[in-house]
Amino acid sequence: METPLRLEVIVASTRPERFAPTVAKWFVGAASERDEFDVGVIDLADFDLPTTLAETDDTAAFRxxxxxxxxxxxxxxxxxxxxxASLKAALDSVKHEWRAKPIGFVSYGGLxxxxxxxxxLRQVVAELHMVSMRESxxxxxxxxxxxxxxxxxxDDAAIDAAWRMLGQLSWWATALRAARSVEPYPG
Incomplete structure (x- = not known):
């Protein structure tokens, strides 16, 4: 692959004393071990994305x-x-830029x-014309x-799932990037 695939990891929680940075740091480390990805982090705590969906400098930068x-x-x-809610605001702040791109999920919580x-989220991203990875x-x-x-x-199950999801993301990202370069997505 000539140019690495740009993988953006979105950290959704913005709560004080959140656990999200721990999980995100681990996943970014795992993704960075794969040569096909150039990994970036978008921490929603660093963006002020208004729920009114007003255009702001942060909205433009996020988009x-x-x-x-x-x-x-x-x-x-x-x-x-x-x-x-921070993730809902982020999803709604962007429209066309989501389309024809693969998305994976790393989740955490209680039981x-x-x-x-x-x-x-799988229902929402389908409406945004994204391809949701089967593996999470x-x-x-x-x-x-x-x-x-x-x-x-x-957690061996999580480590294995991350590796498989990254493989799926790589395949879809390569295919969809090639398709978008030939013809814009008709959405």
Whole structure:
């Protein structure tokens, strides 16, 4: 591959004292081990994306990052059986830039590991004309799955799922980037 695929990892939670940076750092490390990806991080805590969907400098900067991406991974918590409001604002702040791009999910939470949030997100990203990866990464009781000192995990199921999801993202991102270069997505 001549040019690496640009993978943007979106950190969805913006709550104070959030666990999201630990999970995101681990996943970014795993993705960075793969040569086909150039990995960036979009932390929604660093963007002021208004729920009114007004155009702001942060909205324009966020939109450009998504436009430049070949693939997206969302690291999300689960709040009240759903995904964070900050992520909904981010998804709604961009329209055409999401289209014809693959998206994967890394979720964490209590007993469900964030899977209910991911199932809701799959419906939303389909409406945005994205391709949702079948494989996802989930951490039930997430704070117990990571070493507090190093941020590493020994959760073999999650490690395996991350590797498989990254393989799927690579395949779809390569195919969709090639298709978009021949003809714009008709959405």
């Amino acid at each position: 450009q990052r998504i436009a430049d991406a070949d693939a997206i991974v969302v690291v999300t918590s689960e709040y009240n059986h759903g995904y964070p 469900s590991g964030g899977l209910r949030a991911v199932e809701q 990464v989930s951490f039930a009781q997430a704070k117990r799955r990571f070493d507090k000192a190093t941020g590493a995990t020994n």
